[in-house]
Amino acid sequence: MNDSVKTDFKYVGTRPVRPDGPDKVTGRAKYGADLNLPGMLHAHYVRSPYAHAVIKSIDFSEALKLPGVIATMTGEDLPEPGDKLMQGAEIEMKLSDMAPVVMARGRAMFHGHPVAAVAATSASLAAEAAALVRVEYEVLPHVIDMHAALEDDAPLLHADLITTGLDPAPTVPSNLSVDLALEMGDVDLGFADADVVVERTYSVPMCHQGYIEPHAAIASADETGRVEIWCCTQGPFMVRNFTSQLTGIEPGKIKVTASEIGGGFGGKTTVYIEPVAAVLALKSGRPVKVVLSREEVFRATGPVSCSETRVRIGAKKDGTLTAIDIDIVMDSGCYSSSSIMPATMFGAACYRCENQRSRGREVLTNKPRVWAYRAPGAPQSIMAVECAVNELAEELGIDPVDFRLHNAVEEGDIPVFGLPFQAIGYKKALQAAKEHPHYQAPLGPGQGRGLASAFWINSGQQSSATINIALDGAINVLTGNPDIGGSRASMALLAAEVFGVPVETVHPTVADTDSVGYCDGTGGSRTTLATGGAVIQAAEKLVLELRHRAAAIWGVDLDEVEWVDGKAVARTTGDLENLMDAGAAVQLENREMSLVELAETSGATGGPLSAVASLHAHNSAPAFAINICDAAVDRETGKVDITRFTCIQDAGKAVHPAYVEGQMQGGAVQGIGWALNEEYLYDENGVLENPGFLDYRMPVASDLPMIDTVIIEEPNPLHPYGIRGVGEVPICPPMPAVATAVNRAAGTALYDLPLSPPKLLAAIDRAVE
Amino acid sequence: MMQVRKIHVSTTVNGEPREFLCEPGQVLSDALRNNLEMTGTKEGCTTGDCGACSVLLDDALVCSCLVLAAEAEGRRVATIEGVAQDGRLHPIQQQLLEHAGLQCGICTPGVVVAAKALLEENPDPSEEEVRFWLAGNLCRCTGYDKIILAVLAAASEIRGA
Structure with missing residues (x-):
């Protein structure tokens, strides 16, 4: 391993209480909807009652007759997006695919699509006014099912949509927005070489990230047009950039303060309400608050692609894979954006197989535009590949862990997406799974067991950190990354490690966009790696500065001052005989100054102790995860009980292991929910039938067992502290682990998720027949 | 109007x-x-x-x-x-912190209020009793594991106090 990667730690790897903890267990922490401003207006949306319709006219006259209705907005209040690409977006995205998501322009593309908004002096008045807005529609035919959308006679969502990814490009428009393919080796030859081939189709439903906090924002504007936005977001700088591009307000005139955030999981890495609040604030000259209802969150924020994946996979009798062929179709809702690229790239990334082909197609339908959810795209294709691998191993009579160990990628392997693997912990994780008591425990009667592995690439991106040391030695760390799951604790631990001071003396702050350097959002499993990397660099700059100060005080060279356990320590260089005064050298050797002493005297030694670091992190490294699931099926009701669940993950260096475990457990349970219950249900009019937590049923405490965790720490060779990134991969293996366990318990072959009781009962009946 | x-x-x-x-x-x-x-x-x-x-x-x-x-x-x-009295966290709040029983924290106030009601009614709940009592408190981040451990630890702490 790279010698520059630190492996001995004093604070990193411990489990202190998070710095923001007391505020969050007492209700003091301020989330998106927790701020009110004097003179504030409340906005309410007018939404399309049709899944597809031309907006012929919008008439606010009746609404404006109500006293207290102050401002109105339609899509015409946003500039014409043209052909520009979004700046600052993680993936290439057209502004014309973003703007109409915020507010419809000319056409409503799905039921619940924002068509207009009104701002009034109270929330109830705004709702009343919105109901009085008269919108004249011309209803168009709609299409909800992605397969139907690919039919020749399907209603076209966009008359000018030409499929990208095909060469030559098609000449006629369709609802197929993307069609891409990756290939290596010779897949046909690989299948000819196989002794056993499994071929099957797997379906994953449209779901929602399900964060408990609905989107909330307040915008206010001054007389010079400068806008301040307070909102719950994963990326305040993203909000600044996107709001600027969508509204035409110059980015320098927008300041965004991220509130505490009540969950996001990718769902708050874009804007919905912030541009609306900003436009209404500018129009009214008053602060404007927008808070979505739960129903609006379900109907009209970005849910997650449903998918259908055809997998063909072949192996020799000894278990050596000879060919993998993946064909995935994903529904992106009404505009392109989906995670089709990662879905196509990463489905089989765990496997060394020289003959691979992967095709991905993105389809548009009259549903809300989908958006990111934890490892976007990967869970859908990994679900298919992992179930097929389990079936193949079973047919060959090979233990599923042994099968994976036999075919596992390792350092130096080149996957189908082309980036060679560096040091990875996948095989260690597989070995840990094999040795885990869970894997070795016998199953109870009627139970089944499923195992699945997964890969996720993780990201780096741009980050900044500022560190200021107070006169008492307190270390104030500022970053621009909202703390969605304990990142303040990670930042504090990393700074404590560099300074060698107790973590309690570090005070991390999530700063607004005017107060700290640019940070990409909290997402992509990047915050601890990249923003943490900036914290490490800023802290190292300050340690160097502290050594300079001590050297100046003592009148010695910099290299005669070491930094040890939070103190500058003088040491002698060269041998004592060469020193003019051996006695002074001895005295110097014992001299030290603590960080507190250096901070107290900083005014006299050069001024404030402050440092900034900014970076573009190209040092992310992939994560691997394995789940083991035991399930029991009630054959009379079709209800599934998850009886035991274990997560194993290569986390790289786990900075705060309890929060790493939390990511693993939380991702596992989201995946369990997606496998068993969660599903968007549309009626024939394109209306979502379950836009609430009662009918969109996420797992509750009584649905679950304890979720056991094993952290493997294969250091990321590219990161100074070996950090890899943790947050996304946990949602990748649960669906195939659960599906395999359930099918084995029930004696079924049901691969059309969710494995809900009615579907499972029908499958059991079919299996019995 | x-x-x-x-x-x-x-x-x-x-x-x-x-x-x-x-x-x-x-x-x-x-x-x-x-x-x-x-x-x-x-x-x-x-x-x-x-x-x-x-x-x-x-x-x-x-x-x-x-x-x-x-x-x-x-x-x-x-x-x-x-819930916190005289500048001191309730054992449920403290144990949630010690166990990392919150990630985003939006569900935490509701969990604290509900769990406190449970322990006042049943000072020695089983894991299953905690799970069923908290079945009305959705948490999307933690998978509930560390919340359950925290509540059980708080119950034990209160009984021992």
Whole structure:
């Protein structure tokens, strides 16, 4: 391993209480909807009652007759997006695919699509006014099912949509927005070489990230047009950039303060309400608050692609894979954006197989535009590949862990997406799974067991950190990354490690966009790696500065001052005989100054102790995860009980292991929910039938067992502290682990998720027949 | 539009007398948050499904989004703001911190209020009893594991105290 990667730690790897903890267990922490401003207006949306319709006219006259209705907005209040690409977006995205998501322009593309908004002096008045807005529609035919959308006679969502990814490009428009393919080796030859081939189709439903906090924002504007936005977001700088591009307000005139955030999981890495609040604030000259209802969150924020994946996979009798062929179709809702690229790239990334082909197609339908959810795209294709691998191993009579160990990628392997693997912990994780008591425990009667592995690439991106040391030695760390799951604790631990001071003396702050350097959002499993990397660099700059100060005080060279356990320590260089005064050298050797002493005297030694670091992190490294699931099926009701669940993950260096475990457990349970219950249900009019937590049923405490965790720490060779990134991969293996366990318990072959009781009962009946 | 008169409500919140004016259709969670500026009570759904707005109303655990604000008249409301006493966290709050039983923290106030009600009724719950009691408190981050451990640890701490 790279010698520059630190492996001995004093604070990193411990489990202190998070710095923001007391505020969050007492209700003091301020989330998106927790701020009110004097003179504030409340906005309410007018939404399309049709899944597809031309907006012929919008008439606010009746609404404006109500006293207290102050401002109105339609899509015409946003500039014409043209052909520009979004700046600052993680993936290439057209502004014309973003703007109409915020507010419809000319056409409503799905039921619940924002068509207009009104701002009034109270929330109830705004709702009343919105109901009085008269919108004249011309209803168009709609299409909800992605397969139907690919039919020749399907209603076209966009008359000018030409499929990208095909060469030559098609000449006629369709609802197929993307069609891409990756290939290596010779897949046909690989299948000819196989002794056993499994071929099957797997379906994953449209779901929602399900964060408990609905989107909330307040915008206010001054007389010079400068806008301040307070909102719950994963990326305040993203909000600044996107709001600027969508509204035409110059980015320098927008300041965004991220509130505490009540969950996001990718769902708050874009804007919905912030541009609306900003436009209404500018129009009214008053602060404007927008808070979505739960129903609006379900109907009209970005849910997650449903998918259908055809997998063909072949192996020799000894278990050596000879060919993998993946064909995935994903529904992106009404505009392109989906995670089709990662879905196509990463489905089989765990496997060394020289003959691979992967095709991905993105389809548009009259549903809300989908958006990111934890490892976007990967869970859908990994679900298919992992179930097929389990079936193949079973047919060959090979233990599923042994099968994976036999075919596992390792350092130096080149996957189908082309980036060679560096040091990875996948095989260690597989070995840990094999040795885990869970894997070795016998199953109870009627139970089944499923195992699945997964890969996720993780990201780096741009980050900044500022560190200021107070006169008492307190270390104030500022970053621009909202703390969605304990990142303040990670930042504090990393700074404590560099300074060698107790973590309690570090005070991390999530700063607004005017107060700290640019940070990409909290997402992509990047915050601890990249923003943490900036914290490490800023802290190292300050340690160097502290050594300079001590050297100046003592009148010695910099290299005669070491930094040890939070103190500058003088040491002698060269041998004592060469020193003019051996006695002074001895005295110097014992001299030290603590960080507190250096901070107290900083005014006299050069001024404030402050440092900034900014970076573009190209040092992310992939994560691997394995789940083991035991399930029991009630054959009379079709209800599934998850009886035991274990997560194993290569986390790289786990900075705060309890929060790493939390990511693993939380991702596992989201995946369990997606496998068993969660599903968007549309009626024939394109209306979502379950836009609430009662009918969109996420797992509750009584649905679950304890979720056991094993952290493997294969250091990321590219990161100074070996950090890899943790947050996304946990949602990748649960669906195939659960599906395999359930099918084995029930004696079924049901691969059309969710494995809900009615579907499972029908499958059991079919299996019995 | 017919202007509806607001309703004057006198109630007791965390042992202190409080008054507010509310709209007839306004729910208690909204009044707590926006009239009394006690935003520790969270709103995740306003349909009684997520439990983030859990409070005690005359000692009964309720979703305050399902209670009309006017119903608080003459009654006792206990919210998250009253759980820590004299500058000290309640054992449930402390154990949630020690166990990393929160990630985003939006469900945490509701979990604390609900778990405290459980331990006052049943000081020695089993894991299953904790799971069923908290089945009305949705958490999307943690998978519940560390919340359950924290509540069990708090129960043990309170019994030992």
